[in-house]
Amino acid sequence: MQEDIIERIVLKTIDIPPLPPVAMKVMGLIHDDHASLNALEEIISRDQGFSTRLLRIANSPYYGRDRKIENISQAIMLIGFETLKSLVIATSIRDLHRRFGVFEQKLWEHSLGVALCGSLVAIITNLATPDEALVCGIVHDVGKTVINNTLPEIYIKIYDKVYKEGKSVKDVEDEVLGFNHTIIGNLIAKKWKLPEKMEMVITYHHDYPYPTHEDPAFADICNIIRVSDQICLKLGIGVKDPIDIPIDYESLGITEDALNELIGLFKIKFDDQKDFLLS
Template sequence: MTNFQEMAKEIKNLTPIPAVTMSLLKVVDDPNKTMDDVTNIIQYDPAITADVLRIANSAYFGLKYPAETISDAANMLGTDRLVEFVLLKVASKIIQGPLGGYDMHEGALWQHSVSSAIIAKQLALQLGLPHSCSIFTAALLKDIGKTVMDKYVKNAYKKIYNLVINENFSFMEAEKKVIGVDHAELGGMMAHLWKFSPKMVMIITNHHLSREDTVKDKDTIVVYIADCICMMMGMGVGADGMAYRFHQQAIEQIGISADDIVTIIANVIPQMKEVAKLLKMF
């Protein structure tokens, strides 16, 4: 059995994304959605409902009157923030552990993924893109392929490293050459298996802009640039971070400046601290 066949079998046996998450992803970017559409999905998952109420009623928010229902929490937090908390909670279970093949300690992938999502959402709002929640989610889950690829990368690390050092391959190009698939492609397969939207599957598969036509898609560019900014900041950077292809035309395509990037970097650090603090309450 080839590496690819083994990985395909492995992703079919993965614990699926909770049904509540799948339902949320179908409505978050619907321009006609209402707060009731969101709360009606969440309220039927007892564990997530309990988590949301716990965080809404924490000292952090200091409510005068406790939130007793998901609707109360949504009114206080806002619909988008409520959805983001649920997605962050679900993602933390998938991307929390260490990845030895990528030289990432426990929590490093989580740190990188969450900071990418925060930056991507900020960029999407700044650019007036209509699907900011889907962009947030795609950025958050863009590296899920690494969770399955990790042991194959670890076993083939010498061959991958040789291609990177001696033949000027990017780490992802070396993954594909040695293993037969790269982590972005594998992540796209996982997203497809979990029935993510075609758009989100496309963004996850191409978040390194490996396909030339994706440089023209602003949603994908935003996720790519968020990833690059995290690399610049050293947020959860693993072994692959030192062999990264940068696409200058992506910056030019959406028209952000160096000053914009500096502002984004200044904003993301306090937001990361807030998210880490809140998620500890879950």
Template sequence: MVLKLKAVYYFYMVTLSTETLPTLDELIKKAGDLQMMPQTARKVMELVSKESTTAIDLASVIEKDANITTRILKISNSAFYGLRQEIKTVQHAIVILGYKSVRSLVVASSSKAVHKRFGITEQLMWDGSVGTAIFARLLAKGKRPAVGELAFVGGLLHNVGKAIMNNECPKAYTEVMKNVYNTGTTFAEAEKKVFKYSHPEVGYGVITRWGLPENISKIIRFHQLSRLDPNAKEEVLKADEDLRTALACVEVAVELCRLLGVGYKDRVPDVKLDALEGSKILGLDSAKLDQIVPICEKSFLEEKAIFN
């Protein structure tokens, strides 16, 4: 116990003098100007939001990127969608799965590129993003299936602010992660101690600067529903049902990741899922949540490999 307390004290006392921390506005501007999300993904999200877009339009953009095309076909033919027929072309995937599902696949195939490097820290972040996306999609199926793909994309991108903070200030973000793993605090709380701002603020600012759809940027901004100030919470509760449901799914999914240790060094057993604002919106009491947890864990173990 004494050794653990000394370790925690040491982590708090490590100096960050070798790394100058940017202000929130400086970080958003720098990351926003870099356009780390691949152009194909940004173009696909733009096209899917337009009613005039055809399957041919969408396929022609996607097929210019061989890596994304390969991954779309791989995931389309995996157990994730459970199709009985083989998908052989991007256009076929669009026709069978729909525009929004293909958008999800493009984002899933592209968002790893946000990380400048890929070590243990980045793998944990990626696992957390994938776990949140898988869980959010499952939760949406039980409440409002039409928002499953929005919840998936929101879940996959909800951590983009973490990736950006880690890219630009890796030493400082190492301190954030040590704080989280040694004390059990949330990432947002640990980030504010080091940076004075948190990953939802960074993610929202950068995604907005990249020009991605507003409903996705709002999920990134508001996914910590239960910790929002009263004005922000009121804005969420007044949102249309699709966005409100997707936000609720992502919040519960984030906490499921903490409970199951997905994207964390260890499980966080004291997570109170039934106390979340998201659980209330989804109508999930403790009995229902007890049934959902093992289903989510099984799905993650079965599906995570196709996103790596």
């Protein structure tokens, strides 16, 4: 009942966008056992913006391939259907930025930072695959993007209040709006029919311990993104948080030395790839 009330309040205030048409078609084909590679290639190729981004990602330093991927068919064969599904979702998140000023760039930069950091955490902890951590990092703050799209003047004031009063973004969102970006993100995940794993990360990336009433299979990936978020906030990647949140590395079973090594590697990789990823 309480969830229904919150949802009604949210939907009166916030415009929950649909999944972009090309993304809906691609996701539908990926789930179709009888879909052909040619059909998938044709749909992607019709959207020049999406196909260009897909080729850029397939040729990015993240995938570290020796040969250049020159067409959509090669890209699909290289990265596989599961990774393609993640990239479709990631591209859709990027397309939500109706405006792309300094603030929007900072929101996007933070999501990319958490994505890249999460993939490194996944490697050293072996608690998730790097690809799933990458896309979960990209989508974790989708609620912020949608709030900013709908209420840009109010959202800037929310961040002003965050800095002036030294509170968390989530707490100030609750104070000003009566809901926060994790609630918005949860509604988006349901509307887009995102995989449950992504829905849980979007909803619980600030929560620890992971809620006992949810499927424990998603606890590790939520924790990876939570700690990666803390690392990026500590390093000031993207929109800064005035609260000095400690990095809860022990919850991942890693040592302080391992954390420092991870942060050093992350800084190098992010500096190397951020211009590529942000463009």
